[in-house]
Amino acid sequence: xxxxxxxxxxxRTSGPLLLLCLMALAxxxxxxxxxxxxxxxxxxxxxxxDWPEFYAELPKGGWLLIGEQHDNxxxxxxxxxxxxxLGEQQRLGAxxxxxxxxxxxxxxxxxxxxxxxPTPQALDWQDGWPWSLYQAPVEAAFKWSQSxxxxxxxxxxxxxxxxxxAPDGELEPAHADFxxxxxxxxxxxxxxxxxxxxxxxVQLARDQSIxxxxxxxTSTDRTGILLTGSIxxxxxxxxxxxxxxxxxxxxxxxxxEENDQAHGDDPGSYEPESFGxxxxxxxxLFTPARENPDYCAxxxxxx
Numbered sequence: 001x002x003x004x005x006x007x008x009x010x011x012r013t014s015g016p017l018l019l020l021c022l023m024a025l026a027x028x029x030x031x032x033x034x035x036x037x038x039x040x041x042x043x044x045x046x047x048x049x050d051w052p053e054f055y056a057e058l059p060k061g062g063w064l065l066i067g068e069q070h071d072n073x074x075x076x077x078x079x080x081x082x083x084x085x086l087g088e089q090q091r092l093g094a095x096x097x098x099x100x101x102x103x104x105x106x107x108x109x110x111x112x113x114x115x116x117x118p119t120p121q122a123l124d125w126q127d128g129w130p131w132s133l134y135q136a137p138v139e140a141a142f143k144w145s146q147s148x149x150x151x152x153x154x155x156x157x158x159x160x161x162x163x164x165x166a167p168d169g170e171l172e173p174a175h176a177d178f179x180x181x182x183x184x185x186x187x188x189x190x191x192x193x194x195x196x197x198x199x200x201x202v203q204l205a206r207d208q209s210i211x212x213x214x215x216x217x218t219s220t221d222r223t224g225i226l227l228t229g230s231i232x233x234x235x236x237x238x239x240x241x242x243x244x245x246x247x248x249x250x251x252x253x254x255x256x257e258e259n260d261q262a263h264g265d266d267p268g269s270y271e272p273e274s275f276g277x278x279x280x281x282x283x284x285l286f287t288p289a290r291e292n293p294d295y296c297a298x299x300x301x302x303x
Contacts, residue, residue, distance in 0.1 A: 008246065036265055037256060041270075041279065043282075043284065044137050048267070059248060061218055064249050064251060065248055065251065071130075074255070086143070086144070086299075087140070093224035096150075096225070098152050099150075100150035112147060123138075134218040134266070147217065149213050151226070153209045158205070161202050162201065166202075167208065168208040178237070178275040182231070188296035212242075215244065230253070233281070234280050248284070251282065251284075252284050267284065267286070
C-alpha cells in the first residue's frame with residue numbers, strides 16, 4: 001500500500017488555470033532554436049500532439065516512463081515541472097528513480113515519512129548522478145508524490161549478475177543481438193566483445209528490477225513517473241518489456257540541433273531504430289540543442 005499523499009502539500013487549481021499550467025510545461029522556444037523544440041511527436045500517429053492531449057492520454061493506474069539524457073539540464077527541468085504539475089492536481093502516484101538502488105529504499109522512506117527536504121547526504125546519493133542536475137526533480141518528487149522509489153539493482157547484485165545471468169531470464173534472440181551491438185557502439189567500439197554479454201545481462205537485470213518496482217507500486221486512478229535513461233524507457237528494449245499488464249507510456253526527451261543536416265526539422269528522422277517491427281517510443285519531446293562532449297574522442301585520447 002502506498003503512503004497517503006501529504007494533504008498539507010496539495011493545492012487545487014481551477015480548470016482554466018490548470019490548462020495554462022499544463023501547456024506552460026512546453027519548453028520555451030527562441031528564434032534561434034530548431035522549430036521542433038517544445039513539440040511533442042507521436043511516431044505511431046505520425047503527427048504532433050498538443051499538451052492537453054498528452055495529459056488526457058496519461059495512463060491511470062500505470063506509469064509514464066521519461067527517457068532522459070542524463071547530463072542534459074533541460075531534461076531535468078522538464079521532469080521537475082511535470083512532477084509538480086501532476087502533483088498539484090492530485091494525479092501523481094509514485095515517482096521511481098533509476099538513479100537509486102533498491103537497498104537505499106529505507107533511507108527514502110525515512111526521509112519521506114519525516115516530511116523533510118531531500119539532501120544527497122540523507123539519501124546516500126551516488127556520486128555518479130550529479131546532485132546539481134537531479135536536485136530539482138528529486139525535490140519535486142518528495143514534495144508531490146505518493147512515494148519516492150529507488151528502483152535500480154545494488155552494486156552487489158550487479159556484480160553477481162555480471163558473473164551469472166539476469167534473474168528473470170531473456171527476451172528474444174533479436175533483442176540480445178541488438179543490445180550487443182548497441183553496447184559495443186555506445187562504448188565507441190573499444191569494449192572487448194567478451195564483456196558484451198555480461199554487460200547485457202546487467203542491463204536486463206536492471207530493466208527487470210525497475211519493472212518489478214513499477215508493477216508493485218501502481219496507484220489506482222493516478223499516474224506514476226519513472227525517471228530513467230532513454231534505453232531503459234524504450235518499448236522495444238527496456239522496462240516496458242517486463243511490465244506485463246501494467247499500463248505505461250514512454251516519452252523520450254530528445255535534444256535537437258539548430259543546423260542538423262542529418263535530421264533538420266523532420267521529426268520522424270529522430271525516431272530510434274528498432275529491431276523487427278516493434279514500436280520504440282510513444283512520444284518524443286524535442287528539447288533545445290546542447291553542446292555535448294565527444295566521449296569517444298576522450299576515450300581515444302586515453303587509450
